[in-house]
Amino acid sequence: MYTLDNLWVLIAAALVFFMQAGFALVEVGFTRSKNAGNILMKNFVDFVVGTIFFFFIGFSLMYGEDIAGFIGKLDFNIISDRVKAFSEVPNLERSGLTPYTDFFFQVVFAATAATIISGAMAERTNFAAYIVVSVFITAVIYPIQGHWIWGGGWLSQLGFHDFAGSTAVHSVGGWASLVGTIVLGPRIGKYVNGKSQAILGHNIIYGGLGVFILWIGWFGFNPGSALGFNVTAEADKVLSVSSIFVTTNAAAATGFVAAMFTSWIKYKKPDVSMSLNGVLAGLVAVTAGCDVVSPEGAMIIGAIAGVIVVLSVDFIDKVLKLDDPVGAISVHGVCGALGTLLVGFFDTTNGLFYGGEATQLLNQAIGVVAVMGTTIVLSYIMFKVIDMTMKLRVSKTVEIEGLDIHEHGQSVYNN
Amino acid sequence: MYTLDNLWVLIAAALVFFMQAGFALVEVGFTRSKNAGNILMKNFVDFVVGTIFFFFIGFSLMYGEDIAGFIGKLDFNIISDRVKAFSEVPNLERSGLTPYTDFFFQVVFAATAATIISGAMAERTNFAAYIVVSVFITAVIYPIQGHWIWGGGWLSQLGFHDFAGSTAVHSVGGWASLVGTIVLGPRIGKYVNGKSQAILGHNIIYGGLGVFILWIGWFGFNPGSALGFNVTAEADKVLSVSSIFVTTNAAAATGFVAAMFTSWIKYKKPDVSMSLNGVLAGLVAVTAGCDVVSPEGAMIIGAIAGVIVVLSVDFIDKVLKLDDPVGAISVHGVCGALGTLLVGFFDTTNGLFYGGEATQLLNQAIGVVAVMGTTIVLSYIMFKVIDMTMKLRVSKTVEIEGLDIHEHGQSVYNN
Amino acid sequence: MYTLDNLWVLIAAALVFFMQAGFALVEVGFTRSKNAGNILMKNFVDFVVGTIFFFFIGFSLMYGEDIAGFIGKLDFNIISDRVKAFSEVPNLERSGLTPYTDFFFQVVFAATAATIISGAMAERTNFAAYIVVSVFITAVIYPIQGHWIWGGGWLSQLGFHDFAGSTAVHSVGGWASLVGTIVLGPRIGKYVNGKSQAILGHNIIYGGLGVFILWIGWFGFNPGSALGFNVTAEADKVLSVSSIFVTTNAAAATGFVAAMFTSWIKYKKPDVSMSLNGVLAGLVAVTAGCDVVSPEGAMIIGAIAGVIVVLSVDFIDKVLKLDDPVGAISVHGVCGALGTLLVGFFDTTNGLFYGGEATQLLNQAIGVVAVMGTTIVLSYIMFKVIDMTMKLRVSKTVEIEGLDIHEHGQSVYNN
Amino acid sequence: MKKIEAIIRRDLYEQVKDALNAVGVQFFSFWDVRGCGKAHDKKQYRGTEYDTSFIERRFLSIVVNEAFVDITVKTILESACTGEIGDGKIFISPIEETIRIRNGERGPEAIYLKEKE
Amino acid sequence: MKKIEAIIRRDLYEQVKDALNAVGVQFFSFWDVRGCGKAHDKKQYRGTEYDTSFIERRFLSIVVNEAFVDITVKTILESACTGEIGDGKIFISPIEETIRIRNGERGPEAIYLKEKE
Amino acid sequence: MKKIEAIIRRDLYEQVKDALNAVGVQFFSFWDVRGCGKAHDKKQYRGTEYDTSFIERRFLSIVVNEAFVDITVKTILESACTGEIGDGKIFISPIEETIRIRNGERGPEAIYLKEKE
Ligand SMILES: Nc1ncnc2c1ncn2[C@@H]1O[C@H](COP(=O)(O)OP(=O)(O)O)[C@@H](O)[C@H]1O
């Protein structure tokens, strides 16, 4: 039903919006107090820049008229045109989402992709340069991949299944984070004689609150991606949405448990921030297939992600020696890819474990690799150009004394 | 539809309720740690006092039987009477909001008006006196202006357009803050030899989280003010509500951007707390016209508010020398008035920029001025009477050593 | 209507989920910084353990086929079986909640019961042992009582009225807290020469934010317990749900006011954390009867609870000498029981104050006592067995130096 | 006059303070410090071990006139001692002059609020 | 050289700092401490009274060469004094050696950045 | 015995601590202070400039017996020096007595846990 569909998607979008607060808290909490204000600002910038640029540019590149399966046609007026067309439909014959609902739900997703990056690049990125990064991600990089997967592009034609964006949103953010981290280099003091040092987050309680907020936000992110809430003779979105609540929640729970026990076994103690990452890992991983897996399947997906995220954080930190303060690459990049692939196994209708064929898995792998490759190339170009034109990284003094004082002229904590 | 209308408005009201948490965090964060518990208490007091007094008194003054366009008739039983009447309608013939839904949505608005003031008067107001202030605002001052604008009073008859309360809620809170600030005088140490000193907020991260919470709360505040969610042959509230989501969000985003760049240009660095104020300025400004402006119009309104809020904070602080720790006068008073006036320009059906006549603008100006004048007079009387009877301001020692210890016997931060 | 019922209950469940964040913040804030990470972890554990064990075990014990009015039949596949059955109903003939919606709403309640305990047992409980406690609460203890009250067990047959769980959820948590506190003993330094000492909470602002979050969560908890949102010729859940919003809110408000003034009179100053407890006391107390009391009745219930919670905290702390850092026994146990009994007085159809007979009150008393007795016995056995097998309490050194460092290897607050 | 600096366990502070007050030592300042010792606490954060090698302690700075040195030290020794490693240290150093800011009074008199006793 | 330790009201810090700077005392360190005095502030938490007996103060540690001792003390006395109980104390103690870490310079020269003046 | 007080850059703490440990100086206390210097950092809050004139630093208090004074100073000079303005200072002052709270042991013996070596 027109009204219910819109009501649900608007509420879901508001919840997804709230994830920005969650990301901000996790990123602030997992880093040092001298940079807290800067990270907060970056999280706001992600969202406000996203809102503006996705409105004028990103949305049409993603959902505009398809050009060769590769990109949508740029159209600054796409939204007002659609509203005009929609308004001409007699009220009682309207159906689906209004162009506003549609845009609003999409824009909060675009901002999510951008916000992932700020965590990985925390504590050393030039603020002005970061604003430009945000613009490119929401106006260009995210929309292109998004077009492939959700905008009628080649991946959606192929049958690639990424229901709510393990790949389209999280992996894009995660791989861009990977590249950003490489181009930036590690924070001063992170590697001493090649050995990784602990740089402690200054308030893990913020991180915990952030994860709770992200978790509730995900009840908009995943079930909202049904883009409606109705029942017809052909399909029952009510049942489907409610099942997505359960699968989403199940994966988050097992993600926590698995990460907690993995860290417990590996490090002898249950690590707080790793367990929190486990929740996010489970959520990211189940996002691709939350509509087609069973609650039990979701639990297994979450558990796998919870184990992998700990191993991945370790590997990236100690072996690859990439400095990702919040674990964004592992949570969003690695677990996003992982979860997308696992759809090929756990999809209850055509996953391998349910007697399906390998085609689905193959399609998933193609999508994962294509998005990873493209994001890496595009974001590498972006970071390099920005670095050359305006310097991506702050000076040594600024980094040591804190971005808050140098970039914003003040500390956020006082007496 | 009866069910959908109520469901939506109840959910919206819950979101508006949550704004209390946002206000509390912003006010706590923007002030000093020695007064944090006191401000928290005041924010709770606003809401609980609002709930009780608006139930018995304020609601009927605002929505009771109109007396000469000026005030509603006082009626302690108005809600139970309405419920009784409503209950007699056969279930399936019911329509609109239930009296409970109606009251609940209204009460969270009333409390918002009250809560604005606690920020401006922070760090020096006597707690007992503040409770009385809260009572008067929610029981008398807000309902009177509310009656004029929304309760069938003279401004609503005039055609004054204030969809969700830029004037009715925010300006009332803002102008009362102005008067409170004047009557109280500045905090000790705020002006030294006539020069404004920085008194730093103790935790701007709380402020940032507070702004995110306020932002999501505004998705109840503005779209919820459609007071329903349905589509009939005559009107499509679905389209309208969804458009309000977009305009509200757009103004918040440009408010941030504009305030950030204004502070960047003016002070050489992008100021964190000013940028946060920019979000609120954009939200407050778009509130009056969120239903009649386009997304592009909302962006411009937000941007104007974002610039103005920075200039206004500066002006009030340095020229008028009024000590408003959180910028409440600028955000709610100035930007509330500004946004209300801008409806006269940006209203897509009869705003000046869309070929409308000046009547709308004139009506807006009348409303803005009338509410400003009345609020100032009423709240001046209120503050003076309270000051004379129970002292509005704490003693010097209490102020210096902190309200937490003296008024509540303890500090909220310990080890 | 099928769609609306599910939509509302899912949204309500998401709000109830969010209460976990509120509990975590209150518990973290009311205790010392050296144990903050540990308490955060326990709050996550409650929910994730709840999700998993309630899925496989608790749900069927609570809602499975009734065995002699005492317990549901254990059935690991109950949810998938129900989904299968539900899927066979033609889409357009479906009604009520989907099995997923049903389970999701139930699981967030189960986790609430568990999470109450972590506060009372804070700062001295062995983490591994606590995980086992969580398992037992959500898999066994809560489902048994829940079955009696909501699952078709003997109390529901008797006519015991506990609409949203003052007894079923809160008292169960509260009484288990009582036993846990007794078995554990007080924190080191809490009683010196038999005199209760103040052990200060380290961040009451977290507590305040937590209470705001719990408050909005309660707008899912209570109105969501209507388990639907529709209107038929026989019943109007729309009116009922909206009235529950009002009664819930009213009791919270008067709870705050009453606790504030009680502490003000008793201790000469309005105590911040006691006033916060007052909100929760009001909410817990109104939970049982929120559907059958008037707003005025709810206000009185809240006020009584607000007074009682202060006296009870005092009594438990100073007379019984039980060390409950957050006041969980008083808020959830005492006020849960109190609120359940008050239904017998304030029920507008058959409460004593509205001309009803004493039967209702008697039934309420029977339920309160039965649940209290059973919970105490079961949880005593549980705590004792856990204590004997794996030690419930940490060593003296761990307690003195902090659970964060010893149990998790790190502090959550750093620079 | 002497300055007695005592580094004690944080959790014993109340006890030490009460004991000091009981013997008439009612004026001092304190703050929280971190104490490095041989015990290298291995901690870890996100799987990386780090070595804080410090313990949270409280630092008391007590300026007394000669007559009070012994009783102050004795009182601290009694009230701050658990007998286990990590009890902390007391350092005594000379103070040449003490001045009460309120009235400019100098010397030992400035240490105790005589006129109020 | 002497170490001048001043325990002052937190709220007067700015004033004291400005006064010190004005007389050329521009280098010092400070931190926040709690000061115990006779005034036993009764506080309460959840209905239990407790006795913090401390007030929040700021501790200034200023090392100066002999020539600056008097002016420093005088300046603090003037700028940190309200005349009400609780203004704090100044303690003076000997410093045997001062070394500037940057260049290893020792003695009174290390205290002031002469070369920059 | 001497008290060596070193005010160093916070970011160099780990390095200094490791260097000290390496030469056998394993016991000391530290806390965070703010250091005032000539460099007046202009900061701003909501458009109002203010002058903090301080930098965040770490204060190390190390009591050693005479034999260790030189090596301690040398080690700090080496490990805490960047050569840029703001490296901090070292102050040396006399300590008359040291007492280990755990067992009441006095004098230089109290400084090092000999029996554990
Ligand atoms: N030489 C020193 N200089 C400064 N502080 C010291 C010194 N020796 C010990 N301390 C402080 O005292 C604390 C406890 O001393 P420690 O030697 O561990 O106890 P114990 O003597 O009982 O073994 C240390 O953590 C440190 O803060």
Ligand SMILES: Nc1ncnc2c1ncn2[C@@H]1O[C@H](COP(=O)(O)OP(=O)(O)O)[C@@H](O)[C@H]1O
């Ligand atoms: N003997 C002392 N040793 C260390 N600090 C002291 C001593 N005496 C006073 N102080 C510090 O000075 C502060 C103020 O001193 P107080 O005696 O209260 O002021 P006044 O001398 O004006 O009455 C105390 O709170 C404490 O921090």
Ligand SMILES: Nc1ncnc2c1ncn2[C@@H]1O[C@H](COP(=O)(O)OP(=O)(O)O)[C@@H](O)[C@H]1O
């Ligand atoms: N006379 C002093 N008394 C106390 N602390 C001092 C003194 N001089 C310097 N300091 C501390 O040392 C820090 C760094 O000293 P500074 O003179 O800026 O370095 P540099 O000598 O390399 O120029 C100051 O910020 C302050 O904390």
